[in-house]
Amino acid sequence: MRSPISIQPNLELLSPTFRCYYAGDRSQNLGFTAHVRHLLGEPATAAALAQLDSQLGAAGASLRGLFSLHDGMTLFRDTKSDAAGFELFAIADWPSKTAEMRESLEAMGVDLADMPEWFNTGVVIGQVPESANYFVVGTAGDSAGRLYYVDHDGFVEDPIADDAEALMDSLVVDPAQFMYDRGCYTRYSDGETNKQWIPKQYVNAASS
Numbered sequence: 001m002r003s004p005i006s007i008q009p010n011l012e013l014l015s016p017t018f019r020c021y022y023a024g025d026r027s028q029n030l031g032f033t034a035h036v037r038h039l040l041g042e043p044a045t046a047a048a049l050a051q052l053d054s055q056l057g058a059a060g061a062s063l064r065g066l067f068s069l070h071d072g073m074t075l076f077r078d079t080k081s082d083a084a085g086f087e088l089f090a091i092a093d094w095p096s097k098t099a100e101m102r103e104s105l106e107a108m109g110v111d112l113a114d115m116p117e118w119f120n121t122g123v124v125i126g127q128v129p130e131s132a133n134y135f136v137v138g139t140a141g142d143s144a145g146r147l148y149y150v151d152h153d154g155f156v157e158d159p160i161a162d163d164a165e166a167l168m169d170s171l172v173v174d175p176a177q178f179m180y181d182r183g184c185y186t187r188y189s190d191g192e193t194n195k196q197w198i199p200k201q202y203v204n205a206a207s208s
Contacts, residue, residue, distance in 0.1 A: 034188035118143035
């Protein structure tokens with residue numbers, strides 16, 4: 001296993017931005033630059049890490065490294081609206097968020113008994129903000145430690161990452177593509193019009 005992940009070295013950038021096109025523009029002209037920021041939680045307390053261990057057991061090994069550094073985070077948060085690209089909940093919120101996900105899908109008419117085992121035994125750890133779609137970590141059998149994405153518009157049984165390191169790597173390598181692959185729910189604002197701006201290219205101080 002790799003050393004504990006820290007989002008800080010990867011995303012602590014002087015001026016992170018996205019070049020965006022507005023929704024409905026088939027030419028995808030990059031006509032707006034959205035400025036974003038990252039809201040990183042404080043390191044998890046010993047009590048919170050004990051709760052993580054209790055909920056996930058051995059399946060939480062890679063997540064423990066991440067949450068020991070940041071007990072929750074919101075990444076790619078728009079500076080002109082509440083839009084954001086990715087969120088991990090604080091450990092204390094996992095039980096209520098897991099119940100929320102199951103109740104939400106059941107209200108949509110989903111028969112939870114027909115869902116795969118990882119859905120019914122997994123734990124919600126995050127979401128794509130404003131999407132009602134969740135990131136779930138499997139806790140049993142072959143799913144243990146793997147990350148799944150519960151998309152109410154297009155449910156897929158296969159994992160999106162084998163562990164937390166792989167999930168965060170895919171996010172950091174190409175944030176815009178990661179958001180697009182999760183359903184393109186993240187739309188930024190120019191603060192002046194009603195246009196919804198879709199992120200296409202991530203730019204940081206080192207590459208700009």
